[in-house]
Amino acid sequence: MLKKTVLCLGERAGLADRVNATGGRAVASLEDPAEAAAVVYGAGDWGAPLERLLAAAKKAVRFCDLDLKRGTRETVPACVQSAHVLRINAAEAREMAATYGIPAASGRRFLEALGKGAKLDTVVVTLGAKGAAARQGERVVVSFGYGKGASEAAFGAGFLRARLEGWDLDACCRWGNGFAALGDGPLPEDWSDRLGAMLPDAGWSDDLAYWIS
Numbered sequence: 001m002l003k004k005t006v007l008c009l010g011e012r013a014g015l016a017d018r019v020n021a022t023g024g025r026a027v028a029s030l031e032d033p034a035e036a037a038a039v040v041y042g043a044g045d046w047g048a049p050l051e052r053l054l055a056a057a058k059k060a061v062r063f064c065d066l067d068l069k070r071g072t073r074e075t076v077p078a079c080v081q082s083a084h085v086l087r088i089n090a091a092e093a094r095e096m097a098a099t100y101g102i103p104a105a106s107g108r109r110f111l112e113a114l115g116k117g118a119k120l121d122t123v124v125v126t127l128g129a130k131g132a133a134a135r136q137g138e139r140v141v142v143s144f145g146y147g148k149g150a151s152e153a154a155f156g157a158g159f160l161r162a163r164l165e166g167w168d169l170d171a172c173c174r175w176g177n178g179f180a181a182l183g184d185g186p187l188p189e190d191w192s193d194r195l196g197a198m199l200p201d202a203g204w205s206d207d208l209a210y211w212i213s
Helices: 013-021 048-056 075-082 090-100 107-117 152-164 169-181 191-197 206-210
Strands: 005-008 025-027 038-041 061-065 085-089 122-126 131-136 139-144
Touching: 005 013, 013 025, 013 152, 038 048, 038 152, 061 075, 061 152, 075 090, 085 090, 085 152, 090 107, 090 122, 107 122, 107 131, 107 139, 122 152, 122 169, 131 169, 139 169, 152 169, 169 191
Parallel strands: 005 025, 005 038, 038 061, 061 085, 085 122
Antiparallel strands: 122 131, 131 139
16 A cells, blocks of 8 residues: 555544555545545544545545444435445444345345445445455455454455555455454554465354355
8 A cells, every 4th residue: 555645534543553554644634635545434424524525535435434323314324325435344234224224134135235225336344253244346255254353443454455456355355354353453563474374264154154145
């Protein structure tokens, strides 16, 4: 992510730290939003200033790290529909299905309905140490976690780094899970070696199976 600027709004210190530690440049504001390669925001940030910023950051990847509890029934749909990439966790997926009537008989159906309904390029559901499920276009993938305590903020940084490099959905999820497994603390100097050495050891689970059923 060398030299790419990521505009991180709200309380996203964990994600911003990871961006900075891996060669990017995370900032809380920009005089010229057009310089941003990505804008990271959530439901608590939604409002007219963010709408204007997104309009100005025409080439930026819009990464909505939703944080459902900070939104309202009105701001959450607007925030989701503005994004290119939406990241939610499994609990948020269940709450959204119940609140907004999104079909959830299967994980694949939920991802499809949410993605198409909100016109999202990519939907990602993080499952903690078990991994993640994601949909892009007609493609749904599940990615094993690493069987350790996982950080959602760190997942977002890893996923976004891979996305900005132009890598495919599988690689984005693997980077997300790898960063998540490294936790929220200071990124170790040998982080790249650690990621390269990681092998998924969480294995298959019913949680993962649901998302491709």
